Amino acid sequence: MKRVAIAAVIGFTGAAAIAVWAGGKGESPPALTVLGSPVDAKMVDLGAGLYADNCASCHGAKLEGQPDWRRRLENGRMPAPPHDETGHTWHHADQQIFNITKNGVGSVVPGYESDMPVFNGILSDAEITAILGYIKSTWPERERDFQAEITANNKEGS
Incomplete structure (x- = not known):
């Protein structure tokens, strides 16, 4: 159970959004959305600034995460994972990433202790959502x- 919880957390920390095909041949590439809302350039710009101010100190200015992010720290907690394509954030649904960011990792993995702050009220x-849109905008199409x-x-929202 502990390993499952650890695996669930390693990938997160987030951000997120979904890609939806425009439908039909020859149409535009996937549109970016977060929790069903479109991501536009204004949101990405806002998210980039908010990410720099609130997330980059742990997750890296280039979304690269902390060194050795898969190995426990001396305090037993996991380092901040990357949010770029080398990480695991994109393995999680929008709502899960949003919930972790707003309410902490424990809101998704009860009892899990993390150095990530709760951003509810901050x-x-x-x-x-803008931060998650920014993060998502950096991911390759795959x-x-x-x-x-x-x-x-x-469908459960977790």
């Missing part, structure tokens, strides 16, 4: 498509 829902499927299949 960032608004719209600001968290990761966006995978995460879109995870989000579409996640």
Whole structure:
């Protein structure tokens, strides 16, 4: 059980959004969304600034995460994972990533202790969504498509 919880947390920390095909041949590439809302350039710009101010100190200015992010720290907790395509954030549904960001890892993996702060009361829902939109905007199409499927299949909201 502990390993499952650890595996669930390693990938997160987030951000997120879904990719939806425009439908039909020859149409535009996947559109970016977070929790079903479109991500536009204004949201990405806002999210980039908020990420720099609130997330980059742990997750890296280039979303690279902390060194050796898969190995426990001396305090027994996991380092901050990357949010780029080398990490695991894109393996989680939008709502799960949003919940972790807003309410902490324990809201998704009860009892799990993390150094990640709870952003409820610090960032608004719209600001968290903008950060997730920014993170998602950096992922290659393959990761966006995978995460879109995870989000579409996640009906429980966790």
